[in-house]
Structures are given as structure tokens and as C-alpha cells.
Amino acid sequence: MKLLITGGGGFVGARLARTLLARGQLDGKKIERLVLTDIAPPPADLLADARVEARTGTLLSQTEAIGKEDFDGVFHLASAVSGECELDFELGLRSNLDSTRALLDALRARTAATAKVPRFVFSSSVAVFGPDPSFAWPGTVADDTLPAPQTSYGTHKLMCEYLIADYTRKGYLDGRSARLMTVTVRPGKPNGAASSFFSGIIREPLAGVESVCPVDPEVSHPMSSPSQTVNGLITVYEATREQLNGRLALNLPGLNVRVADMLAALEEVAGPKVRALVRFERDERIAAIVANWPSGGTAKRAEKLGLKPYSQFAEIIREYIADCQAGPNAAETLKGMQ
Amino acid sequence: MKLLITGGGGFVGARLARTLLARGQLDGKKIERLVLTDIAPPPADLLADARVEARTGTLLSQTEAIGKEDFDGVFHLASAVSGECELDFELGLRSNLDSTRALLDALRARTAATAKVPRFVFSSSVAVFGPDPSFAWPGTVADDTLPAPQTSYGTHKLMCEYLIADYTRKGYLDGRSARLMTVTVRPGKPNGAASSFFSGIIREPLAGVESVCPVDPEVSHPMSSPSQTVNGLITVYEATREQLNGRLALNLPGLNVRVADMLAALEEVAGPKVRALVRFERDERIAAIVANWPSGGTAKRAEKLGLKPYSQFAEIIREYIADCQAGPNAAETLKGMQ
Structure with a gap:
């Protein structure tokens, strides 16, 4: 089979590609070709696999091909x-x-020409949810919580969910939309995302570096590990239409965890010296953004597919540590634990 | 002030234009210019008004101007x-x-150039709602019922609602989306819409013509009259942002009425001879489509703006009869009552 991963050079996309290549098959079919598109090339280990073909450029510039x-x-x-x-x-x-619309239309045209219906998994986001003054905001968001996105990002993700559902209803695709929870612990450097600190308060101390938490320890949010997120995407791909039981998007599982719980887990796994590298310094801008985020999520439809969150945040930290130990820079990334 | 009505040549659009011209003002400001765009020209009475400018063609071809x-x-x-x-x-x-997106982007570009934020009312639809196997379908749809459109039409209306909310959040527009209930009694001929019979079973008998009802008498649906629909659009336009209390779309009021109630009202208003012109002959295709529609609606947010449905379907019929009597063809359109 031939698969496409858009965003295949990114953190989740590259990890998904590695997992698929290691499995060798998807939905019972052998993976012969894995096309990765992204604005930057994928990591070297992926490029070295003979099954991988990387295409660099914006998605919009690639949909025609x-x-x-x-x-x-x-x-x-x-x-x-x-x-x-x-x-x-x-x-x-x-x-x-526009890129999603162009991709859907390219696939639809191909389906019309070949009568083969591609399976399509869209990575949507917990950002489709948000508080709106007109409605009671449950805080913990379920599969059927009324979406009220508070960002353009969440708005577009939600619009694409509905568009994919309609293309699927018409038989142009076999689509499904998995709403990703916040993925921690992301490796690498802090980025401009308001959620960046959720990874930073674990990643930096483990590397022996101080980290500032800009929100209160009581702030709670649904979290997923990288491997769980990738596993969720694959499971949603492999689900039958009957298992999905309807066309709407579904939440991926998250562990609903407070910042205080995250830091307690850090101390449990890596000791008090590492934990002590995190200090609280409230950033009103970030705290205001985070106040619009759900404090937790449920994922009953994903649970029916066998997906479960970790039960403890310590497991997410241990996954990150194992990833670091398997990587080339463990001396740096885990310097705080030495 | 200068106003634009897209679809201004259509039934609701032309009626809205007449109502606005008769009022002479909107939101306390004098209406100096009323631009009507549509693929067909508006009725002659509108063209005869010096304040009206009609532009004919697709909306997409007009957004640049x-x-x-x-x-x-x-x-x-x-x-x-x-x-x-x-x-x-x-x-x-x-x-x-695409047309809505192009219109929004044209207005956004103008807002960026002039710093004037236009008010924007979008006619959305009860078609954003529908049953989905994954969720309990309430049948009666409220402002905060989870949308699950079962048509491309409903899908695109919903996507536009969310897009308008985001343009509004960013300050490019002052947008609001009013979800129209089914508008009866529409004048003219039956059309290809599955809902066409809702008007037909009243309009045809009043004209002395037989009419076939393709669904069971127990089928229930939210209905609004043409004048109430136009009044709803104007009220939503004139509402302040504070009154709207949040950016999501709102349901316009409808009278939740069974087909049996509609026919009882017809007999009450026009007598048993007219009522007898309607016979039931089930059409499985139409019955299956209608089974996916809500059996009723509530409109609590619109009620807070002072909007209410009629309390009896007879009032909707009387409005239609009064319209016919004011029109040039009363002898034909009300032939059944003679």
C-alpha cells in the first residue's frame, strides 16, 4: 500500500512515519511506499528508508501532484x-x-477517476473547544461538547472536520478526524506556542536547566504522550466505519492532569533536585490564554476502539526519558538526572 | 447608510428589501442606498425605488467590486x-x-483600509442540525444542540457560521448568524426542495388545486412565516454585541407544528372544502429525508431579543392570505376560497 503523511517532517508526523515503518503494515496491508510532505525535509533516519519518499514545499503547492x-x-x-x-x-x-480543501478536492477527483476511496485521518485538535458566554462551559470536554473555538486555528480545524464528514458522506473519502490533546513531553527547544511550558517544565529540568511555569499549579489540562498520540492516529485509521458509528470527529484520550501533579510526578521519577529547577512566575498573557482551554477531556468513542490514556503522568515522563536514552544526546537531554 | 443584500432577488431577500425600504431606516440610521445582488434581477417594484441598485450575476463574480x-x-x-x-x-x-469566504475576505480587506467595521448578518439554517448515530438526537433543536449536518448545504452553512464568528472575533466584521427555520407559506410554484410540500399543502388548496402530502400527518417541524423570518433577520442585525452575548449563531423562532395541525388550521381558516383538496400519498424518498429533520426547535437567545413565533399555524395561513389579497393575482392564488 501507498500512504501519504502531510506534515511528515514534523514531530508527530515523523514519529508516526517511524512507527508505521517499524510495523511494516497498516490495516493488514504491507506498506510499500510512504510519502512524507512538509515544508522542511524529514529527519535523516526516515530519508534513509527505501520505502520513504520526501517532498518538500507547502502542501498547497503539492496537492495537484x-x-x-x-x-x-x-x-x-x-x-x-x-x-x-x-x-x-x-x-x-x-x-x-485552503490546503485541506485543496487536498480533499485532489483526492475526490482521483476517487472519481479510479473508484478507489482512500482512507483519510485528519489531525484535529482540542482547540475546537472553548468557552462562549452564551453556553455553559463544561471545562471537561467530551466527544459531543458543543465546539466554540476561540482561535483561528481551532476554527479552521473544526471547519475541516465538518468538511471531511461531508466528503465522507458523499463517498469521496473514508474520513475520520482525531482530536489531539496537548502532546507532552515534546523534545527540543521551547517554541512560541502558549502551551510550550507544559513540555518545558519537564524537559528543561531533566536537562538540568531552570524552567519557569507561567500559570498556577492548579491549572489542569488533558495531556497525551507522543507514542499515545501516534497510536491514537493509527487506531483511528484502522477503525471500521461500523466501529466509528457516525461521521463526526472523536477526541483522542488524554490524562487530565494539574501542573502540580506533573511536578509531583517529576519529583517521583527524577528526584527533588530536578523538581527544584521549576519555579512559578505568573505570565498574565499566557495565563489568560490557558484559562480559555479545557481543564480536561473525555474520549468515550476512542475508548471503545481500545484507546486509553496513561493513568499517571509519571508514565509520560518515563516515555520521554526512554526516548532520550535511545537518542544520540542523552548526556545533554538528561543532564539533570546525572 | 448603504446596505447590501446578497440574494436580494430571491423570495426572502426581496421581502427583506421591501421591509427595509418601507421602514426607511435600520438601527436608527437612514437607508440611502440598498444594493441587491442575485443571479436574477429583483422584482420590478424594488427596481422602481430610487434607493435600490440591482446587480445581476453570481456572488463570486461580484465580490471584487x-x-x-x-x-x-x-x-x-x-x-x-x-x-x-x-x-x-x-x-x-x-x-x-467559496462565495461566502470571498465576500468575507472582500469586506475584511475594506475594513483594513477604512477602519470601518461592517455589520454582517448571515442567513444560516436549521439544516445545520441532524441525527448522528454517535449522539443522542434531541429531535427538538436548541441554540446549543450539537450540529451534525446531513447535507452539503447544512455543512457549508455551519462552516460559514464558524468562519464568520472568527472574522468577528478578529474585528474584521461585526457578524451574526441567524438560523432560519422552514419558511411557509412560500408563494409561487412547487420547487424541487424536499420541504416544498410544507408550503404546497396550504398554497395549492387555497388556489383551488389538489395537493399531495408525501409524509405522515404526525410529522412535526419548526415553521416560520415570511414576515417573521424577515423580522428575525432585522432584529438580529439591530442587536448589540452585548445582547448577543457570545459569537455563535442563534436559532430564529419557529412554531413547532405537525402536518395534522397545519391541515386543521387550513380547515379553520378556509373551510372543509379547501382542506379536502389535500390527500396523503407517502413518498418514501421524501419521507426518508424529512425523518432526518428536527421535529421542533427552540430559540431562547432570539426570544431574549424579543422575537417570538406565532402561537397558531392559522396565523401563518392568514399572513399568506393577506399577502395574496395585496398582490395582483388574488383571483388565482385564492381561487379555492371563492
Whole structure:
């Protein structure tokens, strides 16, 4: 089978690609070709795999070519992130709305020509939810919570969910939308995302570096590990239409955890010296953004597919540590634990 | 002030235009210019008004020009209807999604250049709601019922609601989306819409013509009269942001009425001879479509703006009869009552 991962050079996309290549099959079919599109090339280990073909450039510039070949399945992960979209309205429209529309239309045209219906998994986001003064905001968001996005990013993700549901209803695709919870612990450097600190307060202390938490320890949020997120995307791909039981998007599982719980887990796993590298210094701008986020999530439809969150945040930290130990820079990334 | 009505040549659009011209003002400001765009020209009485300017053609072909002038307010009613969009997927995308996006972007560009924020009312639809196997379907749809559109038409209306909310959040527009209930009694001929019979079973007997009802008498649905629909659009326009209390769309009021109630009202208003012109002959195709529609609606947010449905369907029939009597063809349209 031939698969496409848009955003295949990114953190989640590259991890998904590695997992698929290691499995060798998806939905019982052998993976022969894995096309990764992104604005930057994927990591070298992926490029070294003979099954991988990398294409670099914006997704919009690549949809015409995509519409001329047969893909059995697509993981559509390419996206500008929330902070970028708030700063650049056009970027959000182009990267998250127009690109998805163009990709869907390219696949639809191909389906019309070949009568083969590709499976399509869209990475949506917990950002489709938000508080609106007109409605009671449950805080903990379920599969059927009324979406009220408070960002352009969340708006476009939600619009794409509904568009994919309609293309699926018409038989142009076999689509499903998985709403990702916040993925921690992300490796690498802090970025401009307001959620960046959720990874930073674990990653930096483990590396022996001080970290500032900009929100109160009582702030709670649904979290997922990288491996769980990738596993969720694959499970949603492999689910039958009957298992999905309806066309709407579904929440991926998250562990609903307070910042205080995260730091307690850090101390449990890595000791008090590492924990002591985190200090609280409230940032009103970030605290205001985070106050619009759900304090937790439920994922009953994903649970029916066998997906479960970790039961303890310590497991998410241990996954990150294991990833670091398997990587080339463990001496740096885990310097705080020495 | 200068106003734009897209779809201004259509039934609701033309009636809205007449009502606005008769009022002479909107939101306390004098109406100096009323631009009506549509694929067909508006009725002659509107063309005869010196304040009216009609522009004929697709909305997409007109958005560039619209973006070069100052509108104080826009009623965006132009739309392909649900049946058309199910038959022609491209038409729905182009007429209901791309055209709205192009209109919003034209207005946004103008707002950026002039710093004047136009008020914008979007005519959305009860078609954003529908049953989905994954969720309990309430049947009666409230402002905060989870939308699950079962048509491309409803999908695009919903996507536009969210897009307008985001343009509004960013300050590019002062937008609001009013979800219209089914408008009866529509004058003229039956059309291809699955809902056409709701008007037909009243309009045809009043004209002395037999009419076939394709669904059971127990079928219930929220209905609004033409004047109430127009009044709803104007009230939503004139509402302050504080009154709207949040950016999401709101339901317009409807009278939740069974087909049996409609026919009882017809007999009450026009007598048993007229009522006897309606016979039941089930059409499985139409019955299956209608089974996916809500059996009723509530409109608590619209009620807070002072909007109420009629309390009896007889009032909707009397409004239609009064319209016919004021028109040039009363001898024909009310032939059954003679």
C-alpha cells in the first residue's frame, strides 16, 4: 500500500512515519511506499528508508501532484500552529483551511477517476473547544461538547472536520478526524506556542536547566504522550466505519492532569533536585490564554476502539526519558538526572 | 447608510428589501442606498425605488467590486438550496462556501483600509442540525444542540457560521448568524426542495388545486412565516454585541407544528372544502429525508431579543392570505376560497 503523511517532517508526523515503518503494515496491508510532505525535509533516519519518499514545499503547492497518483491512505497532519495563526490570519486560512480543501478536492477527483476511496485521518485538535458566554462551559470536554473555538486555528480545524464528514458522506473519502490533546513531553527547544511550558517544565529540568511555569499549579489540562498520540492516529485509521458509528470527529484520550501533579510526578521519577529547577512566575498573557482551554477531556468513542490514556503522568515522563536514552544526546537531554 | 443584500432577488431577500425600504431606516440610521445582488434581477417594484441598485450575476463574480466600496451593513442571503447542492457538489462548494469566504475576505480587506467595521448578518439554517448515530438526537433543536449536518448545504452553512464568528472575533466584521427555520407559506410554484410540500399543502388548496402530502400527518417541524423570518433577520442585525452575548449563531423562532395541525388550521381558516383538496400519498424518498429533520426547535437567545413565533399555524395561513389579497393575482392564488 501507498500512504501519504502531510506534515511528515514534523514531530508527530515523523514519529508516526517511524512507527508505521517499524510495523511494516497498516490495516493488514504491507506498506510499500510512504510519502512524507512538509515544508522542511524529514529527519535523516526516515530519508534513509527505501520505502520513504520526501517532498518538500507547502502542501498547497503539492496537492495537484497528489491528485494524480493513488494513495490507499492519508494522514493529514500538516498545519500552521495556533500562535502563528493568531499572528498571521492569512497564514491560518491558507495553511489550515485552503490546503485541506485543496487536498480533499485532489483526492475526490482521483476517487472519481479510479473508484478507489482512500482512507483519510485528519489531525484535529482540542482547540475546537472553548468557552462562549452564551453556553455553559463544561471545562471537561467530551466527544459531543458543543465546539466554540476561540482561535483561528481551532476554527479552521473544526471547519475541516465538518468538511471531511461531508466528503465522507458523499463517498469521496473514508474520513475520520482525531482530536489531539496537548502532546507532552515534546523534545527540543521551547517554541512560541502558549502551551510550550507544559513540555518545558519537564524537559528543561531533566536537562538540568531552570524552567519557569507561567500559570498556577492548579491549572489542569488533558495531556497525551507522543507514542499515545501516534497510536491514537493509527487506531483511528484502522477503525471500521461500523466501529466509528457516525461521521463526526472523536477526541483522542488524554490524562487530565494539574501542573502540580506533573511536578509531583517529576519529583517521583527524577528526584527533588530536578523538581527544584521549576519555579512559578505568573505570565498574565499566557495565563489568560490557558484559562480559555479545557481543564480536561473525555474520549468515550476512542475508548471503545481500545484507546486509553496513561493513568499517571509519571508514565509520560518515563516515555520521554526512554526516548532520550535511545537518542544520540542523552548526556545533554538528561543532564539533570546525572 | 448603504446596505447590501446578497440574494436580494430571491423570495426572502426581496421581502427583506421591501421591509427595509418601507421602514426607511435600520438601527436608527437612514437607508440611502440598498444594493441587491442575485443571479436574477429583483422584482420590478424594488427596481422602481430610487434607493435600490440591482446587480445581476453570481456572488463570486461580484465580490471584487464589493470590496472596493463602503457598506455599513450586509445581509448575506445568497445560497444554492439543499436539493441543488446534493445533486451538484461543486455548486454547493462554490455558491455556499467559496462565495461566502470571498465576500468575507472582500469586506475584511475594506475594513483594513477604512477602519470601518461592517455589520454582517448571515442567513444560516436549521439544516445545520441532524441525527448522528454517535449522539443522542434531541429531535427538538436548541441554540446549543450539537450540529451534525446531513447535507452539503447544512455543512457549508455551519462552516460559514464558524468562519464568520472568527472574522468577528478578529474585528474584521461585526457578524451574526441567524438560523432560519422552514419558511411557509412560500408563494409561487412547487420547487424541487424536499420541504416544498410544507408550503404546497396550504398554497395549492387555497388556489383551488389538489395537493399531495408525501409524509405522515404526525410529522412535526419548526415553521416560520415570511414576515417573521424577515423580522428575525432585522432584529438580529439591530442587536448589540452585548445582547448577543457570545459569537455563535442563534436559532430564529419557529412554531413547532405537525402536518395534522397545519391541515386543521387550513380547515379553520378556509373551510372543509379547501382542506379536502389535500390527500396523503407517502413518498418514501421524501419521507426518508424529512425523518432526518428536527421535529421542533427552540430559540431562547432570539426570544431574549424579543422575537417570538406565532402561537397558531392559522396565523401563518392568514399572513399568506393577506399577502395574496395585496398582490395582483388574488383571483388565482385564492381561487379555492371563492
